[in-house]
Amino acid sequence: MKDSGRYEPYSYFQLMEVSLRELLVEKGVVTEDAIAGAMAAMRARGPERGAAMVAHAWLDPAYKARMLANGTAAAEELGFEVPGLRLIVVENAPGTHNVIVCTLCSCYPRMLLGMPPEWYKSRPYRSRVVREPRKVLGEFGLKVAAKVRIRVHDSNADMRYMVLPMRPAGTDGWSEERLASLVTRDSLIGVAVPVLPKKPKTRKS
Amino acid sequence: MADARYRTGDSVRVRKAAPLGHVRTPFYIRGHAGVVERVCGAFPNPEELAQQRDGLPAQPLYRVRFRQKDVWPGYRGSAADVIEIEIFQHWIEE
Numbered sequence: 230m231k232d233s234g235r236y237e238p239y240s241y242f243q244l245m246e247v248s249l250r251e252l253l254v255e256k257g258v259v260t261e262d263a264i265a266g267a268m269a270a271m272r273a274r275g276p277e278r279g280a281a282m283v284a285h286a287w288l289d290p291a292y293k294a295r296m297l298a299n300g301t302a303a304a305e306e307l308g309f310e311v312p313g314l315r316l317i318v319v320e321n322a323p324g325t326h327n328v329i330v331c332t333l334c335s336c337y338p339r340m341l342l343g344m345p346p347e348w349y350k351s352r353p354y355r356s357r358v359v360r361e362p363r364k365v366l367g368e369f370g371l372k373v374a375a376k377v378r379i380r381v382h383d384s385n386a387d388m389r390y391m392v393l394p395m396r397p398a399g400t401d402g403w404s405e406e407r408l409a410s411l412v413t414r415d416s417l418i419g420v421a422v423p424v425l426p427k428k429p430k431t432r433k434s
Numbered sequence: 435m436a437d438a439r440y441r442t443g444d445s446v447r448v449r450k451a452a453p454l455g456h457v458r459t460p461f462y463i464r465g466h467a468g469v470v471e472r473v474c475g476a477f478p479n480p481e482e483l484a485q486q487r488d489g490l491p492a493q494p495l496y497r498v499r500f501r502q503k504d505v506w507p508g509y510r511g512s513a514a515d516v517i518e519i520e521i522f523q524h525w526i527e528e
Binding site: 315317332333359360361362363364375376377378379380381382383384385386387388 | 495
């Protein structure tokens with residue numbers, strides 16, 4: 230938030246949060262340190278867990294099948310704690326591209342992908358990607374061929390979603406860790422696909 | 435828990451209604467017809483939860499698949515494009 234230097238009173242919900250937090254600390258239910266620690270951990274979390282699941286699925290077809298059947302169990306199988314999360318993983322294929330949105334607010338599998346980007350929470354993304362997905366994806370630099378079916382998933386109620394992107398060609402023999410490094414946050418939301426890092430141009434001598 | 439009345443593959447239509455409150459069925463999908471993609475289980479009714487009530491009996495929740503061409507007039511894109519969204523059973527027309 231921009232500091233305008235002017236005094237601004239708390240909003241209703243800010244006041245509620247502060248009051249509740251102070252009460253919980255006062256009564257010894259939690260400590261200030263525990264709250265600060267939880268907030269720091271949440272801010273520090275990125276998409277690494279989701280990327281690890283994808284790389285594992287690329288290398289293990291049986292795991293992939295389990296992941297598509299039950300995303301939550303697949304996260305727990307890799308040792309990720311995801312209390313309360315009900316995850317559905319949707320698979321990209323040569324003829325299908327998936328993209329995730331929450332039109333009503335900003336639902337997002339934070340336990341696996343970290344905090345959602347600002348654009349994911351913005352009204353333009355939420356209102357436009359449902360009705361003109363190809364145009365919006367194009368603005369992200371992702372051109373989806375006309376013959377490819379687009380599945381838009383509105384995360385509007387109790388489920389959370391993650392895209393299983395296609396493994397890029399040219400990655401044969403790669404380790405799981407190296408594969409995971411290709412899986413970006415945006416490719417897990419479906420506004421991008423994993424690509425190989427560009428090779429530096431070699432000059433002809 | 436209310437019994438699930440629909441199964442994967444069933445054709446359903448979303449109620450066209452505009453009640454006040456914390457409704458998780460977006461306006462854009464109300465009144466449209468689609469096909470159940472999967473049954474997600476049953477969850478407390480969010481409209482009741484928002485009023486500090488228990489939301490029970492839990493309502494079956496479905497993922498329903500709609501053709502984009504049916505949802506948006508003048509939709510530009512493949513006729514195969516779809517939007518999939520979660521619909522509680524009490525939002526499905528009898």
